[in-house]
Structures are given as structure tokens and as C-alpha cells.
Amino acid sequence: MSAAAVLVLTGCSPYDESDIKRLALPVPASDRTEPVWNLWLGAWIAVLVVFVGVFGLMLYAMIRFRKRDDVAPSQIRYHLPLEALYTIAPCIIVAVFFFHTVVAQNAILKEVKNPDHEIVVVGSKWQWAFDYIDEEAVEGEEVFDIGTPADPANLYLPVNESVRFILKSPDVIHSFWIPEFYFKLDVMPGRINGQKAHNSFDVTPTREGTFTGRCAELCGLYHSRMIFKVHVVSRAEYDKHLTELKKLGQVGQPVGAKRADEIAGLENGDEH
Incomplete structure (x- = not known):
């Protein structure tokens, strides 16, 4: 039974039209899909094997040791093989999960040597701002998109071109x-003692479309409204959008970008 179920799961794909065959994940749109999908699929397989094994043992015990007469069964205080099994097996499962999580994490966080674009993401209570840095379409100037909880920000990305997000x-x-x-x-507040004041990661969007981004960390009163729209478009449409931002006067750093390099509540240079 376990083998048949595992065989069915291995036929699943993140690109399938069926939500069930995608194992409840959305249709992917980036080059970081493979390591996450492999980890997710492996987790489902492991859970299925454990589920079948545990419930199989329960059914076996109910049938094998069901009451047949009024004679009380022999009583024991411990069963060493069984106790060793349920002590060692979970440790092995956790170790395997940990190993594959680290492998997937390293693949996801692998940096692109020279990303095509660099965007500073400023997350603040409770809005997003996106600062497009050194873009040719606006002659190397910085332009930005910004939003509010009532009017979510828009993030534009060119398809099949690498982007470095600085958070x-x-x-x-x-x-x-x-x-x-x-x-x-995570988008971290400013750091001190020589640490960099941001997290960053690289990604390449792989299909055009409009997606909804959001804050996944409970950050306060309007956390649920801290969303933004992601538009993955052609390079021509991307350049056109940046030009429009310049015409609108959205040039330079967005509100909050400078303060994002500081520690809230501390004066500049004060580390105490």
C-alpha cells in the first residue's frame, strides 16, 4: 500500500493544472521551484509512509491481540525492541528532514554572480515600497513604487531576468x-555592530502574469492588509513602467528607505 501511494505521489508535478497533483502549491513562477518542490514532495512521501506504518501497526494490534476469552493476557513492564523503535525512528526522520532542508535552503539562497536588476524592498508598518536601482531605462536614476494598506504597491519585474532583492x-x-x-x-530592522542592515536573495521570474505578494510575519494591526501586486512582464513593458515612474516624480529613495538602515529608538552611532 505504501509503495503504491508513493508511486502515485512521484507522478505529481508543480506544473500540473490540478491542485491535488500540485499538492496544494501554486503554479510556480521562478527558478527556485525545483528545490522547494523536491523538499515538499519528500515531506509528503515521508508523512505517508509514517501514516501507513503507524496505522498498520494499530490495526495489526487490534486484530492480533483482540479478546478471545476471559483469560487475562500476560503483563509486561517494557518491550525493549518497541521502545528502541519509537525512540530511534523519530530521530532518524528528523535528521533526514534536517539534511534535505539544508540542501534545499542552500540551493534557494545561491546567489547570482551578476544579477540583471537590483531592487531594494522596504517593508514598514503597514506598506511596501520598491526602489529600482541603476536602471538603464531611467539613465541610472533610482525610481520607486510605493503603496498603502488602502492602495497596495505594485512591483514590476522583467521575465527571465535575474533580480536581487535587498530587504x-x-x-x-x-x-x-x-x-x-x-x-x-524575513525583512529585518537595521542591525549594528558591523552587521549588514538587510537580508537579500536572488531570483529569476520565469513566466509572465500578475501575482499577489504579502507579508508572512505577524507585524501588527494591519498585517493582513500588507499586500502588494507583482507584475512579471516583458522587458519593454518593464522599462516603460520605470519611465512612467520618473515622469510621476517618483525618483530617489522611497519614504522609510533611509531609516531602514538604522535601529529604531537609537541615535546614529549609539550602540548602547
Whole structure:
């Protein structure tokens, strides 16, 4: 039974039209799909094997040791083989999960040597801002998109071109999450003592479309409204959007970007 179920699961794909065959994941839209999908599929297989094994043993015990007469069965205080099994087996399962999680994490966080684009993401209570850095379409100037809880921000990305996201926060921890990218990362407030003031990751969008991004970290009163729209478009449409931002006067750093490199409540240079 376990072998048949595992065989069915191995036929699943993240690109299938069926939600069931995608194992409840969205249709992917980035180059970081493979390691996350393999980890997710492996977790389902492991859970299925454990489920079948545990319930199989329960059914076996109910049938094999069911009451047949009024004679009380022999009583024992312990069963060493069984106790060793349920002590060692979970440790092995956790160790295997840990190993494959680290492998997937390293693959997801692998940096692109020279990303095509660099975007500073500022997550603050309770809005997003996106700062497009050194883009040719606007002659190397910085332009930005910004939003509010009532009017969510728009993030534009060119399809099949690598992007480095630099994540910053001027207040509390947020989490930058685009479900179709199969990845999310915490947006940390500024750091001190020589540490960099941001998290970053690289990704390449692989299909055009409009997706909903959101904050995945409970960050306060309007956390549920801290969303944004992701538009993966052609390079021509991407350049056109940046040009429109420049015409609108959205040039330079967005509100909160400078404060995102500081520690809230501390004066500059004060580490006490």
C-alpha cells in the first residue's frame, strides 16, 4: 500500500493544472521551484509512509491481540525492541528532514554572480515600497513604487531576468513572500555592530502574469492588509513602467528607505 501511494505521489508535478497533483502549491513562477518542490514532495512521501506504518501497526494490534476469552493476557513492564523503535525512528526522520532542508535552503539562497536588476524592498508598518536601482531605462536614476494598506504597491519585474532583492525595515520584522516564487524571507530592522542592515536573495521570474505578494510575519494591526501586486512582464513593458515612474516624480529613495538602515529608538552611532 505504501509503495503504491508513493508511486502515485512521484507522478505529481508543480506544473500540473490540478491542485491535488500540485499538492496544494501554486503554479510556480521562478527558478527556485525545483528545490522547494523536491523538499515538499519528500515531506509528503515521508508523512505517508509514517501514516501507513503507524496505522498498520494499530490495526495489526487490534486484530492480533483482540479478546478471545476471559483469560487475562500476560503483563509486561517494557518491550525493549518497541521502545528502541519509537525512540530511534523519530530521530532518524528528523535528521533526514534536517539534511534535505539544508540542501534545499542552500540551493534557494545561491546567489547570482551578476544579477540583471537590483531592487531594494522596504517593508514598514503597514506598506511596501520598491526602489529600482541603476536602471538603464531611467539613465541610472533610482525610481520607486510605493503603496498603502488602502492602495497596495505594485512591483514590476522583467521575465527571465535575474533580480536581487535587498530587504529592509525601519520598524519591526516583516516577511517578503510571493507564493508563486516558492520563496519568502524575513525583512529585518537595521542591525549594528558591523552587521549588514538587510537580508537579500536572488531570483529569476520565469513566466509572465500578475501575482499577489504579502507579508508572512505577524507585524501588527494591519498585517493582513500588507499586500502588494507583482507584475512579471516583458522587458519593454518593464522599462516603460520605470519611465512612467520618473515622469510621476517618483525618483530617489522611497519614504522609510533611509531609516531602514538604522535601529529604531537609537541615535546614529549609539550602540548602547
